[in-house]
Amino acid sequence: MTATGIGASVRRKEDARFLTGKGNYVDDISRPGQLHAYILRSPHAHAEIRGVDTVQAKAAPGVAAVFTGADMQVGGLPCGWLIHSKDGTPMAEPPHPVLAQGKVRHVGDPVAVVIADTRDRAKDAAELVKVDYKTLPAVASAEAALKPGAPRVHEAAANNLCYDWHIGDEAATKAAFAKAAHITRLDVVNNRLVANPMEPRAAIGDFDRGTGEYTLYTTTQNPHVIRLLMCAFVLQLPEHKVRVVAPDVGGGFGTKIFHYAEEAIVTWAAGKLAKAVKWTADRSESFLSDAQGRDHVTHAELALDKDGKFLGLRVSTVANLGAYLSTFGPAVPTYLYATLLAGTYTTPAIYAEVKGVFTNTVPVDAYRGAGRPEACFVVERIVDKAAREMKVDPAELRRRNFIPKNAYPYQTPVAVVYDSGDYFSTLEMALKAADYDGFAKRREESAKRGKLRGLGLATYIEACGVAPSQLVGQLGARAGLYESAEVRVHPTGSISVFTGSHSHGQGHETTFAQLVSERLGIPLESIDIIHGDTNKIQFGMGTYGSRSLPVGGSALVKALDKIVNKGKKIAAHLLEASETDIEFKDGKFSIAGTDKNVPFGQVAFTAYVPHNYPSQELEPGLDETAFYDPANFTYPSGAYVAEVEVDRDTGAVQLVNFTCADDFGRIINPMIVAGQVHGGLAQGIGQALYENTIYDKDAQLVTGSFMDYCMPRADNLPSFTVDTHVTLCAHNPLGVKGCGEAGAIGAPVAVINAVVDALGPLGVTDLTMPATAEKVWRAIHDPNMPKAAE
């Protein structure tokens, strides 16, 4: 390890600009003569639009244009994943208009866009647009939407069913249950969440009259994907005439993956008006228009033998997809969820059924973890419940069922093959760090103070590094999921790396530079990582599913290898040696076993000033591109321990300690990795204790601002204890697995297991998320409440 290479907690290169107010977020950008767009959204969850009168709005001060769905006749927003139902039929895929076409289907559905010289004037004029709505009955809950006679969200989807999908072996699972000594049953509601990156979404469309080129600046995690979807499906623009820029992006957490209506609206309007058009969401608007996360209702059953070995798992889930199919919406509760139901265990038979359902709510799609937190919650809640029912220590029951260390590659009954892991070591590490053995004493001490103390465990597995393109293609993905990198060595030896990964907080400008520094022996200040611009980067699939390092980093390593290989040829020529005798180490090409060498910088210079050069066999220049398509998913795993103290009088849950032992494979920058875990934990703990998205009976969003939707604050959280145990990924060049989502996957269920443990002595056996003070207080006073409520 060098001071700046793999394994070093290098301070971040990007921080200087963020700390001094010099970041460049979309809303910070102003184009000459730009206009401002305000999107008029439906106040109703379900209504027919009988007419839109824009006459007064068009005449308002400063207004340049008002467009409705009638004006904007373009393609619909596409869905990137096709799911087939059990019977082989393709999912219902109703159109998703950019601006409403005759009907609105959720509160916040875009109806018109008002464009004016200032944002305030656009907003003022929007009040003058008269929309004649005929309201229709609406439905917010997926279970209610499936009932006969429920309001129908789309003509194309009978019974509001998008698909009725399954995975696993039904007969084998049934047989497993037939021989069970014990069956544990569990009902779970995985609460709907709003991702809420601190930067609201924003988009600027610009148009160059001279060249006919469009530029879209947008808050996305994947600019090339947005360009492809918008050009090919929505606006039918030639891709080479459209540039998409994702500059500094203030957090994504999944919700900035998707192609949104506003991106198409500002691009299209910029072309119509031949002026830049800017839109920035208010936070209240984000609550109504950013794709939301989770929202599952699940019944699960676990069959165990008399010794507590898991025999079978049966899961039935109803997943709320919202009013329209968001870009990856259908994949989240299917292939990103049920394929992880084996968890860390050898459960030999698993069968899962998932119904994807349309409702009159904001679309649901990937949010940090995306399917895997939902799977982890089901598995780790039911395992914990089984341990309590069978009176086995929850850690011991888990150990009895862990996949053995020597069993890799391990084929699960739900399609995926785990390549590496060591669940025993991460569990022991977490238990030790959390002083598991000393818990009984701490519980007594809390009891003396009148408090109820509880400890909860969770182990998790996730599938990251998405994904092998051929495999996901077979599963219905309509995209490849490789990544690309270009390493451009400049004549003076400094380096620009162009990556298709995108950083919106993850610190790629540092971590990726460390990979280059390690491989080429060059100081970090001579390396720039460039991302987020389709005019600079050849192609890219972007950042989500903890894929940047396993997939984008692997592409970078491949490109670096090509640089070194070409460098060896140049060095061999300069040193008058055979290429096979050249070694590259610490930034020098040398003849093996001698001190004859040329530094990297001289090789770079020679490549661009090829006076003494093997011109017959080599092209000048030192610039290499690589694409990397992974052979498998990566499978980060770990064990978490939550410890809570509950106030009997108020029901308030205080999270006292939270301890993690994660296996992310090789760690490049431990400081950044710990930071990723901290952030994921806060979101997971937020789901467990604070956050909930509530729609009323008319499908109005009740929790539509930070006044109503409880974001975790600093004093809601403790400091965390995090550590890592390394088993290397077996199939990528760095041995890395990805770390971005772990905290959000393992934390919710660890916290709920802890709260249930605290309330266990009162007879509470279950509690739905979020475990707010009110809910816990009610449970304390009526232990049967959780079974009946919600």
Add this chain to the structure above:
Amino acid sequence: MATVTLTVNGKPVTATVEPRTLLVQLLREQLGLTGTHIGCDTSQCGACVVDVDGISVKSCTMLAVQAEGAQVTTIEGLAHGDKLHPMQEAFREHHGLQCGFCTPGMVMSAIDFAKHHKHPTEQQIRHWLEGNICRCTGYHNIVKAIKAGTEAMAGGAS
């Protein structure tokens, strides 16, 4: 329209604004000081915190005209050339930021905190941050950074 005259980061500024213009709009849209961010519309998130006459203020909750005659410092006004303010340096050293969007408000709020607490406890810091939301860091490293930054400021490093 109204005219407002104030000092921003040590420089005198006169601007013509609508009466409804918020201080944050004046800073971002008219003065080009885009380091101050807008993360919500209910005065909850604190991304817009600036210093007004020595007090940390959410600039989304103050009209521009209310800043008449005020001394305003924004995140752009803290560093001296390449030398970061001790609180900025502490955030860098302790990885107290990820996406950077809440960061300007966090730093401005933390500097106000540091004026009143020389050797703060973790709980004091966490309590102070009630008005600043971060979605990336889980606050763990922000708390560490503010503790270190506060101590550095108390030690006269600024």
